[in-house]
Amino acid sequence: GAGVSQSPRYKVAKRGQDVALRCDPISGHVSLFWYQQALGQGPEFLTYFQNEAQLDKSGLPSDRFFAERPEGSVSTLKIQRTQQEDSAVYLCASSLGLDVYEQYFGPGTRLTVT
Amino acid sequence: GENVEQHPSTLSVQEGDSAVIKCTYSDSASNYFPWYKQELGKRPQLIIDIRSNVGEKKDQRIAVTLNKTAKHFSLHITETQPEDSAVYFCAAGGADGLTFGKGTHLIIQP
Numbered sequence: 449g450a451g452v453s454q455s456p457r458y459k460v461a462k463r464g465q466d467v468a469l470r471c472d473p474i475s476g477h478v479s480l481f482w483y484q485q486a487l488g489q490g491p492e493f494l495t496y497f498q499n500e501a502q503l504d505k506s507g508l509p510s511d512r513f514f515a516e517r518p519e520g521s522v523s524t525l526k527i528q529r530t531q532q533e534d535s536a537v538y539l540c541a542s543s544l545g546l547d548v549y550e551q552y553f554g555p556g557t558r559l560t561v562t
Numbered sequence: 563g564e565n566v567e568q569h570p571s572t573l574s575v576q577e578g579d580s581a582v583i584k585c586t587y588s589d590s591a592s593n594y595f596p597w598y599k600q601e602l603g604k605r606p607q608l609i610i611d612i613r614s615n616v617g618e619k620k621d622q623r624i625a626v627t628l629n630k631t632a633k634h635f636s637l638h639i640t641e642t643q644p645e646d647s648a649v650y651f652c653a654a655g656g657a658d659g660l661t662f663g664k665g666t667h668l669i670i671q672p
Contacts, residue, residue: 549656
């Protein structure tokens with residue numbers, strides 16, 4: 449079946465612009481996660497949804513970052529007033545949830561802030 | 563919060579030899595330990611995982627061991643092949659998210 453998809457794959461934003469990154473999880477997956485991966489580093493947790501409920505947003509680096517999953521399927525990560533330090537790959541992952549923990553990642557969105 | 567340390571950062575082995583990557587974690591509440599393989603420019607791919615109620619798990623040439631008391635877990639790859647060259651990440655956590663190590667760049671020498 450279809451895996452996790454993300455769009456756009458690449459985004460170049462001027463400093464100060466707002467961006468919106470989209471994630472389509474695997475159909476039927478209850479849990480959805482956003483991670484930020486800087487060059488040469490491991491993914492870092494940003495936020496977690498169970499269905500439409502955002503249960504953990506402790507990893508969001510500032511109040512410029514906002515995530516939503518209004519219908520419990522597609523999720524959007526929004527970054528307001530982008531800064532150069534926001535440049536990274538943003539990865540989305542989904543898992544079936546309940547007692548199934550395996551997370552499957554999307555291809556990521558590479559954000560470059562100039 | 564959870565802290566995951568991963569060693570070594572780079573590992574070079576001869577084709578056909580074994581490779582071992584080690585990780586430690588800090589939070590005793592973590593109960594799920596996956597390993598991901600990431601090729602350059604690609605998404606992380608889950609290759610094997612282990613739950614905290616299991617000490618060892620094997621899948622063909624890949625095995626993972628977990629020592630809950632010492633809070634460390636390891637990835638073992640036997641009979642390495644050129645296609646094993648990639649960055650490998652360990653992670654610790656549970657249903658609500660993962661903390662990743664910094665990665666090991668595995669190089670398979672012909």
